[in-house]
Amino acid sequence: MEARSPSIAAIGVIGRHNNPLHISLFDATGPGYEHARDKLEYSFMLNSCLDIFEARMPNKTIGHDFGLLHALDERIAMYGWLLNTGVKLVIVVDMEGRPALSPEAGKTAILGLRNSDLTPAFQALQTAYISLLRNPFYVPDDHDPRATKGGASLQIASPRFIKEVERVGKAWYPGTTAI
Amino acid sequence: MSRPAQQPPIDDDTANPKVAASALDFLLIELVPLAQRITERLHAREQALIDEYKRSRIFNRTASKAPAGHKSQTSGDGSNAAEVTVTDGSASAKDSSTSTVTGAEGAQSAGSGDMTSLGFPVMDDSTREGVFFRLDALGYRVGQGLVERFSANKPRPTTPLDAIKFICKDLWILVFRKQIDNLKTNHRGIFVLTDNRFHPLSRMSVDRRAGPRAAEDAIARAQTYLYFPSGVIRGALSGLGIEATVEGSSSEIPTATFQIKTKGAKP
Numbered sequence: 001m002e003a004r005s006p007s008i009a010a011i012g013v014i015g016r017h018n019n020p021l022h023i024s025l026f027d028a029t030g031p032g033y034e035h036a037r038d039k040l041e042y043s044f045m046l047n048s049c050l051d052i053f054e055a056r057m058p059n060k061t062i063g064h065d066f067g068l069l070h071a072l073d074e075r076i077a078m079y080g081w082l083l084n085t086g087v088k089l090v091i092v093v094d095m096e097g098r099p100a101l102s103p104e105a106g107k108t109a110i111l112g113l114r115n116s117d118l119t120p121a122f123q124a125l126q127t128a129y130i131s132l133l134r135n136p137f138y139v140p141d142d143h144d145p146r147a148t149k150g151g152a153s154l155q156i157a158s159p160r161f162i163k164e165v166e167r168v169g170k171a172w173y174p175g176t177t178a179i
Numbered sequence: 180m181s182r183p184a185q186q187p188p189i190d191d192d193t194a195n196p197k198v199a200a201s202a203l204d205f206l207l208i209e210l211v212p213l214a215q216r217i218t219e220r221l222h223a224r225e226q227a228l229i230d231e232y233k234r235s236r237i238f239n240r241t242a243s244k245a246p247a248g249h250k251s252q253t254s255g256d257g258s259n260a261a262e263v264t265v266t267d268g269s270a271s272a273k274d275s276s277t278s279t280v281t282g283a284e285g286a287q288s289a290g291s292g293d294m295t296s297l298g299f300p301v302m303d304d305s306t307r308e309g310v311f312f313r314l315d316a317l318g319y320r321v322g323q324g325l326v327e328r329f330s331a332n333k334p335r336p337t338t339p340l341d342a343i344k345f346i347c348k349d350l351w352i353l354v355f356r357k358q359i360d361n362l363k364t365n366h367r368g369i370f371v372l373t374d375n376r377f378h379p380l381s382r383m384s385v386d387r388r389a390g391p392r393a394a395e396d397a398i399a400r401a402q403t404y405l406y407f408p409s410g411v412i413r414g415a416l417s418g419l420g421i422e423a424t425v426e427g428s429s430s431e432i433p434t435a436t437f438q439i440k441t442k443g444a445k446p
Contacts, residue, residue, distance in 0.1 A: 016420060062334045084330035085418045126331060133327045140323050140418075 004030070005105040006113060007097025008169045009037060009076065011125065012046040013156065016086035019145050020046065022156040026169045030099040042092065049078050049090050057082070065122070067115045077113075081122040089125050091118055105174070113174055121172045124179040128164040132156065200356065207379055210314060211403045218309035311406050318410020322350075325411070326418035329353060339441055342419040343370050350415055354408075355379075368444025372412075377435035379404045385432060394432075401429050405437075412437060 007029075013022040023046065025037045052069045060066065066080035075096050081089040093113065132138050135158060141147040143154045156162070171179045329349060336342040347359035351374075361373040385397045405427030413425045422442040429435050 064335075082335070083327070084333065084335045085327055086420050130328050130331065133324045139320070
């Protein structure tokens, strides 16, 4: 069997009131792994992370990094990051998401990820979110279920933000230092 | 696209700001008259529309008497319109002068025409309210952005007091280049921030020759410069998950007091 290395399977941005702001899915690549990821399945997965955030929040006061939230099976694991404003970033990692380019890269699928491996990805996402807030056309209250009357979609529609999330999701690999 | 894909990195060197301090000051100064002009012009335009609408209704009523086809409908409408004109009769007579004025003159004449001892127009209550909402909304959005950007490498505030401290120390230095001088709280949701030398007010002065009312007039005019900072505080708190109302006031010129009432606060 061909060696596989981890890739990002999904990125979720979740608002302060646990409303989904943006979900990006990234299909696995390589022969035998072509089936598309199911949007509903992944939104359930992201949903399952919220309780873990909630449970860990009281005794975690310093730092954004919530590390590994939970591992679903031997392939799929979820990592979380909480911004000071209550926005949650979740990255779902597929341990066999892409074919390993080198024998070295193939080992991470077996050895597992270090916690710091995802830090650059989270930092890039946080930067993207901050840039989104610096966009005058983005009104944060339009994406807050308590401030809006409902009806309209609360999801982020900014093409630049979505493109940046896509870029982060595709560019990350274990051991990367900057995205 | 020729734009480089890499975003410029966020630097947190607050000691070395990238925006000229004077530019920010001028912006803060210019915001208030801007909001005032917008409000007054909108007010004048709204009044003009109302008057035009009224005129058209009156015209329609007189015109509709000739064809008798829609008798039942027009009679119903007519009584409605009559009611409107009766109740607004006094108002429309008074406002007709402002409604005809448009554009640049609107800014001066839409205000009540009341002058202070210094010769500056005083805003009437409805304009003041409009200016307040406009500036507060601007500040709110700015506060939301600032808190996301500058709380990035700070510990997460877990209590409301922590959030207020973040505003007193970090945010205030960023925007006004000094810390809040005094923070009082009743530990039940009300916080009072006092800045003994609030930057936007620090260059204002009271004309002592103008008599005893000069101080009051000066404070009334300075008051409008506190709406935007109040909005910034409200936006920052909302970013940190605290719903609050913020009221800025000044009792003496360089001093500013902001009273923050969080939701569910007990006096």
